Amino acid sequence: MTAISTQSTAGAPAAATSTLDLAGVSRWYGNVVAVNDVTMRLGPGVTGLLGPNGAGKTTLLHMMAGFLSPSRGTVTLDGEPTWRNPGVYRRLGLVSEREAVHTFLSAYEFVLASAKLHRLPDPEAATKRAIELVEMEDAQTRRIGTYSKGMRQRTRVAAALVHDPQVLLLDEPFNGMDPRQRLHMMALLHRLGDAGRTILFSSHILEEVEQVSGTVQVMVAGRLAASGDYRTIRRLMTNRPHVFAVRSTDDRALAVALMAEASVSGVELGRTGLTVKAGDYGAFTRALPRIALRHGIRVRQLLPEDESLESVFSYLVEA
Amino acid sequence: MSTVTWITARGLFGRSRFLMLLPLPLILIGLAVLCRSLGVDPGQWGPPVLVGLGLAVVLPVVALIEGTGVLGAEIDDGTVVHILTKPLPRWQIVLPKLAVAAGVTAVTVGVPIYVAGVLADSVRLGLALVVASAAGALAYSALFLALSLVTRRPVLLGLVYVLIWEGLLGRFVSGTRVLSIQQWVIALADRMAPTPLLGTSVSVPVAAVLTALVAVGFTVLAIDRLRSFSVAGETS
Known part of the structure; x- marks a missing residue:
């Protein structure tokens, strides 16, 4: 499998930002290789870890997150190893997948305990801010044991954000959330990414990743299969023709004309328009207006049909 | 009180397993009161109640519940990640948890063993048993806390140590008593309040040194293991 890579994340790191680097990282358990030779750099912005x-x-x-030592390679946050180095948690927050919270505490107590363990100068104010961020003000004094799964998840996110970390890692953060909470969490991640935080969240639900982040790291069978903006990744897959839906004032005439174009490998005439397969994305999109103009046809719609994350993902998994 | 101590204590008293601590001390007090009220000779009931039940069962079992519970329960349910994702040196996590485990064990065992010691002999014996069992609580707690970080079955291994090593081998193979926390506790108590009710072949200096070594050694081991604590992947 060949990894496809585009630009890692948006923007260059500023002074107050952090970068997480993985260099040739592998992890195996006996003869089972769980992660195989992964190299990636995560900078400010939201990145989806997909697989x-x-x-x-x-x-x-x-x-x-420093909870597992690499069998080979290094994981560093701003040059410091994350393994056996609790100091990195001043800049790093983690929301693990497992629904683990002290159910005998209230959300306020849980988040306040986090703030105190971080030795924040004003733990009460930090707690208030973190709880407001996840909209848990109304239920903050109730015991966590009485919360729904989504509320517990938001409480854990508040605890992970209480020290305003530069890097936030979230493992399947949308699990158990209802649609409104999901949207709220997505907006929160967007805001944090826009504010220069390095956010990485894992998910196996494509729609979630598509809505939160254009930048993805795609893992397949322990390897990093692709990295970067998924639309760009799609365009780099030159071995798979790009599929476009085209509607025009004369679909049949346009189909005949397109078949003469070198970048087009197939045209299908349907009831609602044409489905065009093009080997070269750029050549086709440049040629189409020229061909249409030459034949006096007006193009009403041109839609790339397999540029969704789902298509990219399925191509990568099948590869 | 540190935040780690506070969370540990809240977790301990909030879990139903804390209720498991109550029956054994109550049985110890009940038996001592019963024997005393029936006028049974302390030379007859003292050794089985004070040593056979108090120091050989109540102390190690309570320490096992506490020692494996303060960190092991959090490892089992995953809440340990909450504390570990903080920029704390790991000794600042292990020491408060050890203090809670040893403290609760010392109090839970100290009260009934004091009552039983007073009823069997004297206030001096009661106090000696309290001090010696507090030292034993520290050693046992350090051992069991470290076990919860080195194995996934700390309770089972702890029971093997208490029942097989101290209980069975200690009775029939005299050499194993040198490595028995229970025998160290007896030796220390007997030194502070000499009485025919307590008897051991382990010398006091050996008992004192080994108690300190076990408490310190297993605490250092626990701190080191917590530094390298790995979380198993769920979905990998």
Whole structure:
């Protein structure tokens, strides 16, 4: 499998930002290789860690968070190793997949305990801010044991954000959330990414990743299969023709004309328009207006049909 | 009180396993009161109640519940990640948890063993048993806390140590008593309040040194293991 890579994350790191680096990281358990030779750099912005179940996402996240030593390679945060180095948690927050919270505490007590353990100068104010961020003000004094799964998840996110970390790692953060909470969490991640935080969240649900982040790291069978903006990744897959839906004032005439174009490998005439397969994305999109103009046809719609994350993902998994 | 101590204590008293601590001390007090009220000779009931039940069962079992519970329960349910993702040196996590385990064990065992010691002999014996069992609580707690970090079955291994090593081998193979926390506790108590009710072949200096070594050694081991604590992947 060949990894496809584009630009890692948006923007260059500023002074107050952090960068998480993985260099040749592998992790194996006996003869089972969970993560195989992964190299990536995560900077400010929101990145989705995508992969089917068993792809190695959680293992990778645990290594990033300092909860697992790499069998080979290094994981560093701003040059410092994350393994056996509790100091990194001043800049790093983790929301693990497991629903682990002290159910005998209230959300306020839980988040306040986090703030105190971080030795924040004003733990009460930090707690208030973190609880407001996840909209848990109304239930903050109730015992966590009485919360729904989504409320527990938001409480854990508040605890992970209480010290305003530069890097936030979230393992399947949308699990158990209802649609409104999901949207709220997505907006929160967007805001944090826009504010220069390095956010990495894992998911096996494509729609979630698509809505939160254009930048993805795709894990398949322990390897990093692709890295970067998924639309760009799609365009780099030159061995797979790009599929476009085209509607025009004369679909049949346009189909005949397109077949003469070198970048087009197939045209299908349907009831609602044409489905065009093009080997070269750029050549086709440049040629189409020229061909249409030459034949006096007006193009009403041009839609790339397989540029969704789902298509990119399925191509990568099948490869 | 540190935040780690506070969370540990809240977790301990909030869990139903804390209720498991109550029956054994109550049985110890009940038996001592019963024997005393029936006028049984302390030379007859003292050794089985004070040593056979108090120091050989109540102390190690309570320490086992506490020692494996303060960190092991959090490892089992995953809440340990909450504390470990903080920029704390690991000794600042282990020491408060050890203090809670040893403190609760010392109090839970100290009260009934004091009552039983007073009823069997004297206030001096009661106090000697309290001090010696507090030292034993520290050693046992350090051992069991470290076990919860080196194995996934700390309770089973702890029971093997208490029942097989101290209980069975200690009775029939005299050499094993040198490595028995229970025998160290007896030796220390007997030194502070000499009485025919307590008897051991282990010398006091050996008992004192080994108690300190076990407490310190297993605490250092626990701190080191917590530094390298790995979380197993769920979905990997």
